[in-house]
Amino acid sequence: MNASPKDPDFAGRRNAARDRLDGLFGAKGGDRADRSAWFHAVYETAGGDPAAVPWADLAAKPELLAWLADNPGGGADAPLRALDVGCGLGDNAEALAAAGYATTAFDLASAAIDWARQRFPQSTVDYCAADLFDPPAAWIGAFDLVHECYTLQALDGALRAAAFPATARLLAPGGRLLILTRSRAEGTEADGPPWPLMPSELTRFEELGLEKVEKTPYELRKGERVIPHIRAVFRRPD
Missing domain, CATH: 3.40.50.150 (Vaccinia Virus protein VP39)
Known part of the structure; x- marks a missing residue:
């Protein structure tokens, strides 16, 4: 798995991750508990791939x-x-x-x-x-x-x-x-x-x-x- 943001495959994995993460609870805002759960989920579901962490x-x-x-x-x-x-x-x-x-x-x-x-x-x-x-x-x-x-x-x-x-x-x-x-x-x-x-x-x-x-x-x-x-x-x- 290529971990360089300059790699085209990295960009494709990032776009796929964004689509997936946008569907998780708390992705579009909410209270402290909602956003906290979403931030935890970003890292916990990334599978060690930095492309899955949008920032x-x-x-x-x-x-x-x-x-x-x-x-x-x-x-x-x-x-x-x-x-x-x-x-x-x-x-x-x-x-x-x-x-x-x-x-x-x-x-x-x-x-x-x-x-x-x-x-x-x-x-x-x-x-x-x-x-x-x-x-x-x-x-x-x-x-x-x-x-x-x-x-x-x-x-x-x-x-x-x-x-x-x-x-x-x-x-x-x-x-x-x-x-x-x-x-x-x-x-x-x-x-x-x-x-x-x-x-x-x-x-x-x-x-x-x-x-x-x-x-x-x-x-x-x-x-x-x-x-x-x-x-x-x-x-x-x-």
Whole structure:
């Protein structure tokens, strides 16, 4: 089985997986239990094939790598603490660690964590299963960098609204929150998942007391599609 996203067979398996996953309970939204069950099912039914995990690129996001090149983590002598939210198969977490951050990475699905550990057996990343809405108490206010890629856009309604404060509370004083997300035009509807964020939604972090450092639009191409994105950075005051 070819595990390269560039392989045509990989693309075919991914499309088949999307069709299958769209038919599972909780695929189109729902409450916390519904979405939790669906995320668990994605990994548990993948059969070890990364093509069956729709968001698994098997590489760190280029926008994350570009940001890390200008914002390293301090290295072995004085590492900053980073948290990767919804780490999936671990590629973004490994990029954070490679950039000098003492990195913790978590996912709701324990099967995802087991998979990430198998992929990176010599990793310095502390991989663990955890819930954004019920994290370990020691994580609250503990991290110099919180990286959130595509998690907010995978939630809708009340669950999405709750995810903003749940994410922000993980930042230490002076800590930065790095968001990578699909975006959509202000006031437009989204037939998700995913449900891309409107630019105004990101102001929620400012309402929670964070300072906006950056909000940069960019685009990614998937075949003939051009998908708008935003990279945003917020900082908790010292």
